[in-house]
Amino acid sequence: MNSTIDLLKSHRSIRVFKDQPIAQETINELVEAGQAAATSSFIQACTVIQVNDPEKRQQLATMAGGQSYVETAPTFLVFCADMKRHQLACEMNDAQMQSGFTEQFITATVDCGLFAQNVAIAAESLDLGIVYIGGLRNKIADVSKLLDLPDLVYPVFGMCIGVPDQNPEVKPRLPLSVVLKQDSYDDTKDRERLADYDSHVKTYYQSRGSNLKETGWTDQISGMLVKEARPHMLPFLQERGFIKR
Amino acid sequence: MNSTIDLLKSHRSIRVFKDQPIAQETINELVEAGQAAATSSFIQACTVIQVNDPEKRQQLATMAGGQSYVETAPTFLVFCADMKRHQLACEMNDAQMQSGFTEQFITATVDCGLFAQNVAIAAESLDLGIVYIGGLRNKIADVSKLLDLPDLVYPVFGMCIGVPDQNPEVKPRLPLSVVLKQDSYDDTKDRERLADYDSHVKTYYQSRGSNLKETGWTDQISGMLVKEARPHMLPFLQERGFIKR
Structure with a gap:
């Protein structure tokens, strides 16, 4: 129908990248495009950690279940649902935040989804390739510790970004x-x-x-869903101040 | 940097629409663009209910807290996180799904976010305007009943789509x-x-x-967060089979 829709419909995950760094100016531009997404009641609950430190990258690759491209991709971003900023906003206004509501967990998580998808599209519009890394949630406590994430912040997923060095097919979606x-x-x-x-x-x-x-x-x-799905998730999130009521 | 990024950065919510219907072919195209978004482990956990029935639209507008554009927008879509389809997939393979994990709730909710943001961008690329309607979660049980949503399905948010009849400014984002x-x-x-x-x-x-x-x-x-945030959410979701463990 138009070139933007063609771009959206041509998405496939890229896991092999050329050894070509992305300029910080470009990364900033991608994140600003992410910020421009809609945000529930202007809550702006997504924080991005750009991980450059090779040692941290290596550890994250292991934590994500041995996904080597987390280590080797030119750029790696971690999208965090962040209500800590809102606690600060409350403090700045001498107000007591009521935290722990599942509703707040939903809005912050959705905010990260919309934000990250804008980053993905912006990257793909520049002929970069991306892959989301949900595998960070395998070891969500370790990831949080490695990135110094405080209470009221959790890593929803990561994203590798770089110039593609592979050309996989688009996967057929449900009817x-x-x-x-x-x-x-x-x-x-x-x-x-x-x-x-x-x-x-x-x-x-x-x-x-x-x-x-x-x-x-x-x-x-069905092969996937007969198994437990990261059963550590709820206790971890509750410990961090989410989904308590 | 390019026209796609310009499009992303020019987003603002549109709540006033011209009285111009959107062709079903176009709506289909938007939803297919949504389906093309990344999906966690190919889980494809988003189902869209297109609400055309004027009576249902009126009720949804009320349930969303009196947002009249839910009734009057040319197109209104409800994005649902859907694990019922996966239960069916398990049945078809004589497998017993392990449901209720918070991790599954996250993947299904994020899937809806990525999917919907693609729909939003596709719409905006066609000079249509959109607004997300999180207000459906005000009365999430009533909305679910009205749309016959079964267990393991919940409405994450709605979206109004149409030709804009207003031209609001872009809101400044966090630094x-x-x-x-x-x-x-x-x-x-x-x-x-x-x-x-x-x-x-x-x-x-x-x-x-x-x-x-x-x-x-x-x-x-802080004015928003000193108040309770939809405290009915967790009991409702648990009753529907989500966030039970």
Whole structure:
């Protein structure tokens, strides 16, 4: 429809980068584009830690489950949901912040999502490639300690950015009929739609350039969801002042 | 730096729309652009409910705290974090999903954020305007009932979309020095930076075209955070199968 929409629809994660640094001026520009995203009640609850220190990068790569590109990507950013800044704002106005509400956790987390997605698009518009690193949440306490994150701040995900040195295919998404519903939630036809989609995904995995797999979507998802999902998350977040009520 | 970044940096919420419908083909295109965003472990946990029914729109406008544009905007979408689809995927593979993990809540919520921000950018690239409607969470149980949302699905936010019939200013964001930190979280200078920023925000509110206010950022934030934040959220989400462990 237009070049921006073409850009959005051409996203794929990039994990192999050319050994070409990104100028700090460019990184600043990306983060400013992130800041321009909508923010719930002007709360601006996202803080970005740019990690340059090679030693810290190496540790983060390990913490993320051995994702070497966290260490080697030209730029690595950690997006943190941050309500500490708001505690400071309250202090500056002699006010007592009521913290720990799940609602605040949602707004801060969503703020990071919108912010980071703007950074991703801005980067891709400059022919850079990115990959989100949710794996930081594997070792969220260690990551928080390494980056000196205080209470009321948690690392939502990281992002590697750099000039792509690979050209992977775009992964086929769920059928629109499954994802977009009219006026109410009706999934009565979704079982057969997902079965169709499984065939598409299998074809994709078998025909793509590398890392061939024999799997559809539902089996991949079910294989993941029969296992525990980072069970340390809730106690960690509560210890840090989130989701207490 | 380029037209995409200019577009990102020119975002402001639009709440007044021309009486011009958006073609379904365009809405489909926007949602497909949303689907193209990164998704944690290919989980694709966002479902969009497009609300056309005028009666439902009116009720949603009321539930959102009397935001009339929810009723009158040409298009209104509700972005839902959806793990029900994954339960179905597990059933299709004779697997027992382990649900209720806070980690799953985070991935599904972040998925919605990235997805919706792509929809927002795609819309703005077509000269449409948007506003996010977090106010749906005021009455999250009523909204869920109205849209027949089942367990393991929750409405994260809505979005009004249409041709703008107003031209508000872009709101000044926090200083980059507050938001972007190097190698570790260090907020020792943030108090004075926020005080400076308060002055900027005051100037903005006093000079903008409409809805003049005498307020900075920290006092606005502290005024909001001394109050409870949607205390019904955690019990509601837990009842729906989220954040149980």
